Amino acid sequence: MKNIKLILSTFSVVIICFGMMLFVSCDKSKTKYNDSTLIRPCDNVICLNGGTCTNGICNCPQGYEGDKCGSRWSEKFVGNYIAADACYTGGTGYYNVSISGNSAYAYKINLMNAGVFCPNSNISADINPEKTTFNIPMQNTCGDLYLSGYGNMSGTFINIYLKSRDTVNHVSATCSIVLSKQ
Numbered sequence: 001m002k003n004i005k006l007i008l009s010t011f012s013v014v015i016i017c018f019g020m021m022l023f024v025s026c027d028k029s030k031t032k033y034n035d036s037t038l039i040r041p042c043d044n045v046i047c048l049n050g051g052t053c054t055n056g057i058c059n060c061p062q063g064y065e066g067d068k069c070g071s072r073w074s075e076k077f078v079g080n081y082i083a084a085d086a087c088y089t090g091g092t093g094y095y096n097v098s099i100s101g102n103s104a105y106a107y108k109i110n111l112m113n114a115g116v117f118c119p120n121s122n123i124s125a126d127i128n129p130e131k132t133t134f135n136i137p138m139q140n141t142c143g144d145l146y147l148s149g150y151g152n153m154s155g156t157f158i159n160i161y162l163k164s165r166d167t168v169n170h171v172s173a174t175c176s177i178v179l180s181k182q
Contacts, residue, residue, distance in 0.1 A: 063106025073127045074101035074109045077153065080182045087116050087175035097179055109134065115177060117164040118142030125151065136162070144168045156181040
């Protein structure tokens with residue numbers, strides 16, 4: 001009978017020690033996990049370009065997209081285009097336009113040589129969150145002209161609508177341009 005009491009006492013001490021070890025090792029203040037489970041959905045998720053993980057999904061900052069925030073919005077616009085300009089009066093009516101990304105902002109693009117208002121100049125545009133349209137905020141790109149407008153992408157074509165304002169003669173003009181990717 002003494003042996004059984006000794007075994008039960010030893011077993012009880014072992015169970016109590018094991019329980020205390022489990023309790024001490026589970027410090028909730030140091031780990032972040034779903035309170036109802038021990039699942040940690042962001043443990044192995046790496047979000048790029050300043051993205052943050054919530055419930056295993058990367059939330060990307062403005063200008064980035066993709067599973068890990070690795071793609072820039074501007075990437076789908078970048079390239080060389082042939083422009084058909086409704087306002088172009090010389091030659092064939094076609095000329096080359098290039099679109100590049102902005103190195104500092106993933107939601108901005110630069111349009112080089114877009115429009116007859118100020119050829120060979122650079123126009124900056126901000127891509128909208130749905131990533132198929134952009135706004136061209138008013139900017140002084142050439143002498144006394146201020147340009148503004150908007151554009152949208154449809155397949156391999158980009159439609160641009162520009163408005164120029166001449167600050168000296170106080171006149172404005174509008175023009176539409178269709179860009180076809182080369």
